[in-house]
């Protein structure tokens with residue numbers, strides 16, 4: 001009876017994970033959004049750009065799971081791409097700070113606070129939703145370069161993944177943390193020109209997740225299971 005926790009399920013990839021996971025009645029899904037402005041009262045609030053909101057979310061999860069169950073799979077999907085026309089020569093500090101808050105500090109604090117509350121299972125799988133634009137090698141090959149601030153924040157998320165994979169070991173020896181590029185997917189962020197339907201990307205990511213072994217912790221994958229160069 002695995003417990004899945006997903007951030008950023010208001011729309012986009014986060015939202016599309018739920019139906020595929022719900023196909024198995026064994027799965028418990030804790031779906032979270034930045035705020036509760038819909039009729040979906042089963043959702044939990046977790047603004048991953050706000051540490052106080054993550055604290056209250058963790059308290060809610062503790063009540064929900066009641067001490068006997070823990071999170072088996074954490075999907076850190078919430079993310080933003082702000083000021084996408086900015087280059088490294090025109091970076092807006094506000095946009096960069098916000099992307100670091102949501103894309104890097106958010107997944108760091110979600111993991112830290114769930115761990116502190118004893119809510120992660122001993123062999124938890126953690127997927128940090130990165131991007132091909134977080135790859136130094138891939139970004140260096142794109143001309144003209146694009147989305148400088150977003151790319152910098154996803155490279156930061158990749159480095160967070162490397163650190164989390166080692167730092168979790170003394171606490172949860174079986175934990176596996178990976179950075180994942182979902183591919184270029186038709187969502188509001190990916191746009192209509194994207195090449196993948198959400199279900200294709202999500203199906204691939206779930207296959208990768210379910211096939212992970214302990215030695216895969218700290219690695220960087222694409223939705224189809226290929227490794228990505230850092």
Ligand SMILES: NC(=O)c1ccc[n+]([C@@H]2O[C@H](COP(=O)([O-])OP(=O)(O)OC[C@H]3O[C@@H](n4cnc5c(N)ncnc54)[C@H](OP(=O)(O)O)[C@@H]3O)[C@@H](O)[C@H]2O)c1
Pocket residue numbers: 007008009010011012013014015033034035046047048049050076077078079080102129130131132181182183184185186187188189190191194
């Ligand atoms: N689509 C692609 O081609 C693509 C490619 C590479 C990587 N990614 C990554 O995949 C992830 C999902 O992207 P997407 O395509 O689904 O983007 P999207 O359609 O723009 O959806 C983003 C989701 O993240 C949520 N979110 C943003 N800030 C949040 C916050 N502070 N707290 C909680 N939720 C927040 C949004 O909620 P609101 O509705 O409240 O804003 C929304 O549900 C992101 O991390 C993105 O960087 C996507």
